[in-house]
Amino acid sequence: MEEKISNQIQGQRFRHRRVERMRRAIIAILAGWALLITVLVTVLTVRLFSLEGKLDALAKTLADTENAVARDNSEDAKMQGQKADPKEGEKAQAAEKLPDEEASAGSEAAVPESQKVYLTFDDGPSENTAKILDILKEKNIKGTFFVIGKEDEASKALYQRIVEEGHTLGMHSFSHKYSVIYESLDAFSEDVNHLQSYLAEVTGVTPTVMRFPGGSGNQVSNTDMSELIRYVKEKGIEYYDWNIDSGDATGQAYTPEELVENVMKDIGRHETSIVLMHDIPTKPATVEALAPLIDKLQAAGVELLPIGEDTTPIQQVPADRAG
Ligand SMILES: [Zn+2]
Structure with a gap:
């Protein structure tokens, strides 16, 4: 058991x-x-x-x-x-x-009888804008600023200084948020109109030139860029891309000397050169490169100008192809 x-x-x-x-x-x-x-x-x-x-x-x-x-x-x-x-x-x-x-x-x-070079600064105003303006003033050169929308007092003063010192105040985007502005024509037009009326209110001058964020040939827009191009042209706004990239906003951390070299190596290629640079606080090399770049460009005998009505547009997607 x-x-x-x-x-x-x-x-x-x-x-x-x-x-x-x-x-x-x-x-x-x-x-x-x-x-x-x-x-x-x-x-x-x-x-x-x-x-x-x-x-x-x-x-x-x-x-x-x-x-x-x-x-x-x-x-x-x-x-x-x-x-x-x-x-x-x-x-x-x-x-x-x-x-x-x-x-x-x-x-x-x-x-080319005379080579025209346009220095352009995107994404400002920033804490670098005053330094850039100081250098341009010292060298007696006028440039072009494609700005974004900032409503603090310091930024307002910088928009005004850009205009007062004879530079071209161009539009970039109020929000500069690709996912918002490129969502639809409505979203884009709202952003552009907001920036245009805001800059007019702050500076007394209505900007008529712009640069599309990412360029007119950007591949990120959810809206057909032709539609946006037609819209700005109808509003009497001219848009400018670039044919020389300083490389200052690429992943590569170029030294000021390299930035100057990036521009100079291509400068003989075009009668009209539009040089892409950035006015953002994380890019101090751009500020350091500016004076030596201007010296070299002047030594090469080119004409340094602000973008104006008679500037030949440099466009990745030409307006006539967007028509
Ligand atoms: Zn930008």
Whole structure:
């Protein structure tokens, strides 16, 4: 009898242990799966974001390149005149005197008579604006500021100083939030009108030039840029992109010397150069680069001007193609 009970207890214990072992094994397997799935999801998410980023960058580069190629074709041809040997240059000059031949010599001939360079500063006003204005004043140069909307007193004073000192006050965006302004034509027009009337109220001057955030050829807008371009043109606003990027807002932390080099290496390529720079507090190198850049540009004999009505628009998406 006792032996039977003892056997029963042992049997029960054995079963308990087996159930316990199976329970642990199942938990271990489930935990393993959960971990594996978490790791997989994390890896895939990170990979997705990085690929999306790369795709955006790629699309942007492609658009830029296409536009640059289209724009530069004629100018590149002209540049060959500059690079050719002196005899070619003389021939070209001689050809210039004969209208008929000039047409046929065409691209060979023209060394740009005067190169116009427009220094532009995006995203201000900021704590750098006064420093930029000081340098421009000291060098007696006028530039162009594509500003965003800021309502504090210091910023209001900076908008006024830009106008008073003869620079061009251009519009960029009141909010500068791509996801908001590029959501629809309504959202965009509200932003532009807000900025235009605000700047007019603060400075007494109604701005008529602008630069689209990200450029007219940006690849992030949810609204067809042609629609936005038509809208601003109808309002009598001209938009300007750039054909020289100082690189000051790229991921690379360029030194002031490198920023100057980035601009100077491309300056001979265009008759009209619009140089993209930024007026943001995290970019002190731009401020440091400015005086040496102006010195080099002046030494190269270019004309430094503020954007005005007679400035040739440099546009990634030309207005006539948006029509
Ligand atoms: Zn911007």
